[in-house]
Amino acid sequence: MKPLKDFTIPFVGLKIGKHHFEYKVEQEFFKHFEYEDFKDVNIIVNVDLEKKSTLLELHFKISGWVNVNCDLTNEPYNQNIKDEFDLVVNFGDEYNDEHIDILIIPHGTYEINIQQYIYELIILAVPAKRIHPGVKDGTLDSDILKKLEELSPKLKENKENKEDIDPRWNTLKKLLTDK
Known part of the structure; x- marks a missing residue:
């Protein structure tokens, strides 16, 4: 899968310290991953990157909504989501992403693509059982x-x-x- 250019952070030119990146994720992002469960998407992703001399620390924070179908009524509704994730990027001899929150990239790498982490964070933030709020409070007429x-x-x-x-x-x- 070809990486999306918008989600690539060239960290080699950044000074040591904290840096903030903000991304707006919409439906086109999920079409790239061929994920079709969401009818519409409006999510803001805030990434705080702290560059240190030997490693990078990334803190992802997402908030927004995804339009999904209710598991009981199949009625579409906007599911609010909010989540956070921390990732440590270290340098080593070869690429290794076996651990959930540690990424090892080869020495000499000058950029990192974070699209996969954003994708997984959003997918995992959506509840497994999706129930329309109108079903819970009895206001949905279906x-x-x-x-x-x-x-x-x-x-x-x-x-x-x-x-x-x-x-x-x-x-x-x-x-x-x-x-």
């Missing part, structure tokens, strides 16, 4: 919800339950009260 309500089993009232009891049980109940 055909699917009406059909689910119609097909759900109804609980009988206590009065009806008493009438349905087999009369033989009443005789057995007398044994308990006739002491």
